[in-house]
Amino acid sequence: MSSVVAVALATVANVLDRGSPCLSSMATVGGLSLQCLDRLRWLDPDALVGIEHLVDGTGSPAVIAFSQPVARDALARVVARMGRRLPVRSVWRSLVQQYLLYRWSLRGQGNVHLAARPGHSADELGLALDTAVFDLWRTALEAEGWQWLGPRDQGHFVYTAVNDWHHHTDLSVRAFQALWNFHRPEQSLELDGSFGPLTENALLLSPAGGFPTDRRPASSERFERLLFWNPAALQSGPEVRWLQSGLARDHGLAPGQVDGRFGPMTALAVRRFQWRHGLRPDGIVGPVTRAVLGERGIPDVGLAEAMAKANVSSWDSVLLGLSTEGASSGTAARDRLPPGPEASARMAERDWPRLKAFAEPLRQAARAVDLPVALLAAIASRESRAGQLLDAGGWGERGRAFGVMQVDQRVHRLAANEDPSGPAHLHQAARILRRGLDAVRQRHSDWRPEDQLRGALAAYDAGIDSVRHPQWLDMGTTGGDYSADVLARARWLARQVPFVPTRERHRGYSSRRPVGGGGSQPHGSGADA
Structure with a gap:
C-alpha cells in the first residue's frame, strides 16, 4: 500500500496517539470534519453559514469557516469596523476536532489547557473563534458580544449575545452518528445526539481523512x-x-x-x-x-x-465562472454593509425568504428565455428587494415602474399591473432582459460571454445605448454598480435555486428572434408588447 493511501486510511485513534495539538494534526482530520459538516447541514440546512469572506486562515484544511448566522452578523460588524478580515486559527469545529483537543487537554499535551467535552463546546455550535491577534481585536469583538475567555485560553472568544446559547448542542454529535450510519450501516448507532462510549468508539475507528466514497458517476x-x-x-x-x-x-x-x-x-x-x-x-x-x-x-x-x-444552460456556466466586484459603497450602505461581493450576497440572502414565494414563476420565466433563474431572482432582489420596496399596488420608483423586476411603463406597455410577482410580469421582464442580451451579442459579437451578460444587465437598467465598452458597463447604471451587484447576488442565489435544465427550455423562444427596437430608457432596451 502506498504511503499516501496509508495516511488517508489512518484512523482518528492513530491521530490521537501520534499527533499533537497543532494545525497539522487538525488538518489530518480535515476530510472527516468536512463530511461531518456535510451531514450537519443535511440535518439542519439553516444551522451554519459560511464566513470565509470575513476571516483569514482558510487556506489551511484545519480551519472550517462556518458559524451560526447571528454570530456571522456580529463578526461582519466587527470586520467592517476594523476594515480588514480577522486572522483565525479555528472557527467551527467538528466533533472529531473537539474530541482530539479534549483528550489532549486531559493528557496535558501542548498548550491545550481548556477544552470542553465533545458535544458541549461553543466551537461545535458555530459560536466561537480563535485568533492569534486577540489583543488587537479584543475591544472590537467584545463590543459586538464576543466574550474573551481570559489568559488561560488566550485567543478564544465565544459569542454570548444569544437567547438560546445551547441551541444545536447535540447537532454535532448527531451529524457524526448519521455519517457513521451511512457508511457503516451494519454497525449503526442510535441517532440520539449523546456522546457515549459507542459513539466514541465509532469516532476512534473512523478514517481521519474521511470515509472513501464508492460513488461512481452516471x-x-x-x-x-x-x-x-x-x-x-x-x-x-x-x-x-x-x-x-x-x-x-x-x-x-x-x-x-x-x-x-x-x-x-x-x-x-x-x-x-x-x-x-x-x-x-x-x-x-x-x-x-x-x-x-x-x-x-x-x-x-x-x-x-x-x-x-x-443538462446545464451555457449561461449558467458563464454566471458560475465569472468574477464580479459586487455592490458599491453606496448600495451596500443601505444595509450597513462594507462594499464588495459579500455585501451583495448578504442582501440576496436577506431577500431569499421573499423570493421563495414566487420561485416557481421565476423558473418558468427563466425556461422561456433560456437564462439562469438565479439571474432573474437577483434582478428582483436589486430592483425591489423581492417586493419589499413596492407600494400596496406593486409600484415602485414613484409610480413609474411595476412589479418585483420593475418594468418601466414609460418604455414598455405593461403586460400586467395586478400581480407584481405573477407570471405575466416575470415573463415580460425576462423577455426584456433576453432581448437586451441578444442586442448586446449582435452589436458586440467579439466580447467575451461574461461581458455580454454584464452588458445585458446594464442595458436592462440604463438602456442598450449605454453599453459601449466592457470596462465601463456600469458607468451609467443606477449606483454605478448595477451589473456588478446583480451578478454577485445571482452567484449566491445560484446555490439556492437549481439550474434550468436545457431539455426543459421553452420551444417558443429562439436566440435568432429579431431584436426589439433600441432606446436608452431605464429597465430594458427591447420593445415589448
Whole structure:
C-alpha cells in the first residue's frame, strides 16, 4: 500500500496517539470534519453559514469557516469596523476536532489547557473563534458580544449575545452518528445526539481523512473523465496536476503536493472549493465544478459538450465562472454593509425568504428565455428587494415602474399591473432582459460571454445605448454598480435555486428572434408588447 493511501486510511485513534495539538494534526482530520459538516447541514440546512469572506486562515484544511448566522452578523460588524478580515486559527469545529483537543487537554499535551467535552463546546455550535491577534481585536469583538475567555485560553472568544446559547448542542454529535450510519450501516448507532462510549468508539475507528466514497458517476455526467479520489487506484495525469495548480494558485486552497496524483488532500481541497461556491461537496470534479473552476484552474476539455451532457444552460456556466466586484459603497450602505461581493450576497440572502414565494414563476420565466433563474431572482432582489420596496399596488420608483423586476411603463406597455410577482410580469421582464442580451451579442459579437451578460444587465437598467465598452458597463447604471451587484447576488442565489435544465427550455423562444427596437430608457432596451 502506498504511503499516501496509508495516511488517508489512518484512523482518528492513530491521530490521537501520534499527533499533537497543532494545525497539522487538525488538518489530518480535515476530510472527516468536512463530511461531518456535510451531514450537519443535511440535518439542519439553516444551522451554519459560511464566513470565509470575513476571516483569514482558510487556506489551511484545519480551519472550517462556518458559524451560526447571528454570530456571522456580529463578526461582519466587527470586520467592517476594523476594515480588514480577522486572522483565525479555528472557527467551527467538528466533533472529531473537539474530541482530539479534549483528550489532549486531559493528557496535558501542548498548550491545550481548556477544552470542553465533545458535544458541549461553543466551537461545535458555530459560536466561537480563535485568533492569534486577540489583543488587537479584543475591544472590537467584545463590543459586538464576543466574550474573551481570559489568559488561560488566550485567543478564544465565544459569542454570548444569544437567547438560546445551547441551541444545536447535540447537532454535532448527531451529524457524526448519521455519517457513521451511512457508511457503516451494519454497525449503526442510535441517532440520539449523546456522546457515549459507542459513539466514541465509532469516532476512534473512523478514517481521519474521511470515509472513501464508492460513488461512481452516471454516464450522463461523464465528459473526458471525471476526477475523484479512489484510494485503491489513485488517478494521475496532467489534468490532475493542472487542477492542483489551479486550486493552489487561483483559489488559495492547499491540495498537497502538486504531483499530478489525486490523493486525499486534493479531494479535500476540491470539497472546500465546492463548499465555497455552493456546489455539492462530493470531491468529484465533474462538468459543473470544472466550469466554476474556470479555464485557469483546469483545462477546458470539451466544456460545451460537457455542459450539454449535464443538462446545464451555457449561461449558467458563464454566471458560475465569472468574477464580479459586487455592490458599491453606496448600495451596500443601505444595509450597513462594507462594499464588495459579500455585501451583495448578504442582501440576496436577506431577500431569499421573499423570493421563495414566487420561485416557481421565476423558473418558468427563466425556461422561456433560456437564462439562469438565479439571474432573474437577483434582478428582483436589486430592483425591489423581492417586493419589499413596492407600494400596496406593486409600484415602485414613484409610480413609474411595476412589479418585483420593475418594468418601466414609460418604455414598455405593461403586460400586467395586478400581480407584481405573477407570471405575466416575470415573463415580460425576462423577455426584456433576453432581448437586451441578444442586442448586446449582435452589436458586440467579439466580447467575451461574461461581458455580454454584464452588458445585458446594464442595458436592462440604463438602456442598450449605454453599453459601449466592457470596462465601463456600469458607468451609467443606477449606483454605478448595477451589473456588478446583480451578478454577485445571482452567484449566491445560484446555490439556492437549481439550474434550468436545457431539455426543459421553452420551444417558443429562439436566440435568432429579431431584436426589439433600441432606446436608452431605464429597465430594458427591447420593445415589448
